[in-house]
Amino acid sequence: MNIIVCIKQVPNVSKVKIDPITGTLIREGVDGIINPNDKNAIEEALVLREKHGGEVTAITMGPPQAEEALREALAMGADKAILLCDRAFAGSDTLATSCTLSTAIKKSGRFDLIICGTEATDGMTAHIGPQVAECLQLPQVTYTRKVEVDGNVLRAERKIEDGYELVETLLPALITVAREANEPRIAPIDGIMEAFEMEIVVWHAGDLDVDKDQIGLAGSPTQIIKSAPAVLKRGEGQILSGPVNEQVTALIKKLSERQLI
Amino acid sequence: MANKSTENGGVWIFAEQRDAGLSKASLQLLGAGRELADILGVELTAILLGDNVADQAIELVYHGADRVLLGDAPVLRGYRTQPYTEVIVDQILEYRPEILLAAATSVGRDLIPRIARRLSTGCCADCTGLSIDTERRLLVQEKPAFGDNLVATMVTPGHRPQMATVRPGVMKSLSRDNTRKGEVVPVQVDIEEKNVITRILKTVKESRKGVPLEEADVIVSGGRGLGGPEGFKMLEELATLLGGVTGATSIAVDAGWVPPDLKIGQTGKTVRPGLYFACGISGAIQHLVGIQESKVICAINKDPKAPIFNISDYGIVGDIYQVVPMLIKEMECAKKAVHT
Numbered sequence: 081m082n083i084i085v086c087i088k089q090v091p092n093v094s095k096v097k098i099d100p101i102t103g104t105l106i107r108e109g110v111d112g113i114i115n116p117n118d119k120n121a122i123e124e125a126l127v128l129r130e131k132h133g134g135e136v137t138a139i140t141m142g143p144p145q146a147e148e149a150l151r152e153a154l155a156m157g158a159d160k161a162i163l164l165c166d167r168a169f170a171g172s173d174t175l176a177t178s179c180t181l182s183t184a185i186k187k188s189g190r191f192d193l194i195i196c197g198t199e200a201t202d203g204m205t206a207h208i209g210p211q212v213a214e215c216l217q218l219p220q221v222t223y224t225r226k227v228e229v230d231g232n233v234l235r236a237e238r239k240i241e242d243g244y245e246l247v248e249t250l251l252p253a254l255i256t257v258a259r260e261a262n263e264p265r266i267a268p269i270d271g272i273m274e275a276f277e278m279e280i281v282v283w284h285a286g287d288l289d290v291d292k293d294q295i296g297l298a299g300s301p302t303q304i305i306k307s308a309p310a311v312l313k314r315g316e317g318q319i320l321s322g323p324v325n326e327q328v329t330a331l332i333k334k335l336s337e338r339q340l341i
Numbered sequence: 342m343a344n345k346s347t348e349n350g351g352v353w354i355f356a357e358q359r360d361a362g363l364s365k366a367s368l369q370l371l372g373a374g375r376e377l378a379d380i381l382g383v384e385l386t387a388i389l390l391g392d393n394v395a396d397q398a399i400e401l402v403y404h405g406a407d408r409v410l411l412g413d414a415p416v417l418r419g420y421r422t423q424p425y426t427e428v429i430v431d432q433i434l435e436y437r438p439e440i441l442l443a444a445a446t447s448v449g450r451d452l453i454p455r456i457a458r459r460l461s462t463g464c465c466a467d468c469t470g471l472s473i474d475t476e477r478r479l480l481v482q483e484k485p486a487f488g489d490n491l492v493a494t495m496v497t498p499g500h501r502p503q504m505a506t507v508r509p510g511v512m513k514s515l516s517r518d519n520t521r522k523g524e525v526v527p528v529q530v531d532i533e534e535k536n537v538i539t540r541i542l543k544t545v546k547e548s549r550k551g552v553p554l555e556e557a558d559v560i561v562s563g564g565r566g567l568g569g570p571e572g573f574k575m576l577e578e579l580a581t582l583l584g585g586v587t588g589a590t591s592i593a594v595d596a597g598w599v600p601p602d603l604k605i606g607q608t609g610k611t612v613r614p615g616l617y618f619a620c621g622i623s624g625a626i627q628h629l630v631g632i633q634e635s636k637v638i639c640a641i642n643k644d645p646k647a648p649i650f651n652i653s654d655y656g657i658v659g660d661i662y663q664v665v666p667m668l669i670k671e672m673e674c675a676k677k678a679v680h681t
Contacts, residue, residue, distance in 0.1 A: 204487075220451070249538055301463030318654070319645070319657075324657070328667040328671055341616065341672070
């Protein structure tokens, strides 16, 4: 099976600081990491390769630093890596990104399955999977876990709000994997060493069959007009005082007066 | 569709249904859509797809829609990307709405980006705020970013329709008014089952009994302070006495103390109960954004400096293993008193 995994390098959001004046991210000193959900995608690809043979190719669109994410994917066990890197890609929203990724995937050759994480921690759109699937006219199954392949049939559990569906479709297809789908392996030391020796293919805008107006800022219908730290909409209430049992009695009385209990 | 032109199709919402009927999130969307349509001076249309769902169409009118596009056919039984995308895209190309909204559910987040890509238009995911810039006649969308640390405000100036998925629980539905008038327009569905490449083999329910969190009126929630799964039993007891359900923070879920469908917050559910009890919850922003629409928040925490006290209406600084049993005891006495 030839499997493509789309990954993204994101700032480590748990370490992120917001500039209180501009409302934008302070990126200095914040590491780039593989979007955690994309590690689930890589893991899923590696498990399928272990079962069915074939090759796993990791692909990402990003600045030169995104190469680190590809090295990590290789260290985990991916066979090949492709970096799409060009100033012309900057400012892309998901529509432009999906176009760029899809064109590169087509160029990379025959594939059976594309695996994406459901969502990235920075943009939190969960758009890339469905939009790449649409560009490539592939069936999509989102929020998957327990993925199985039998010949050209793919079967997976698709997580929905109150349970799951067992979904079946035909390859070639695209799936997005849920966080709970698997436990991503940690790259072994010798994997990390090998990964640094491996060649990463780099494609620029000129290497891809895309129009200028389909990529980057020009290819992005959506615009961010403002960015601000999240502010909660409530004010402080009262902290009760006195012996604890009296506080409890007082609380129940207040809630009862407000007809909440 | 590139190049904004005069779209007269108004504001559309995609209404989701399952065997039990229309989703609450869909009715909330109609509430939001009604407001937007009124500001823009256009019609509000709901598009409803399914098999044998005609009787739900009029409910959409009673909850605010001027018009319902109804696609009723066996091939639409149960959501699948391909047929739903085809039908909706056809209708969009025919009627040219300015705005299309859907709830950010497992269906909405699978469907809406695909439609947006097919139409080469802009799409904003999981919005927590919607408004209209009347000067530029634009939908203004607020959405969380960077793990809920940021709120980004977005517009789609030059492409139509402006598409968005909306976080369930954030908007308010209108009350049902069965005197509201509207038209139900049947939609021709020409898709053959044999041409649909994906099949749903079975659907399995995994949720616990009782009201889903997003619709609960009373929630008793636990976090790190519980220290383990056992403490949730007393939270369940309290919840039952208060006529509610239990919830949890991502800390408690990730630790495996409770199943994932109890998770409230950034990567879980947004709730808007009348009463929310936060027990042993410190109040990290990722949790607070999921509960800030609650009418009244009561917090119990050992740490007087816990951020939860900054947004709670009532706070008790104390050990939950002391305070919660006291609450249970007093509630039980109070109930007995009422019944004697």
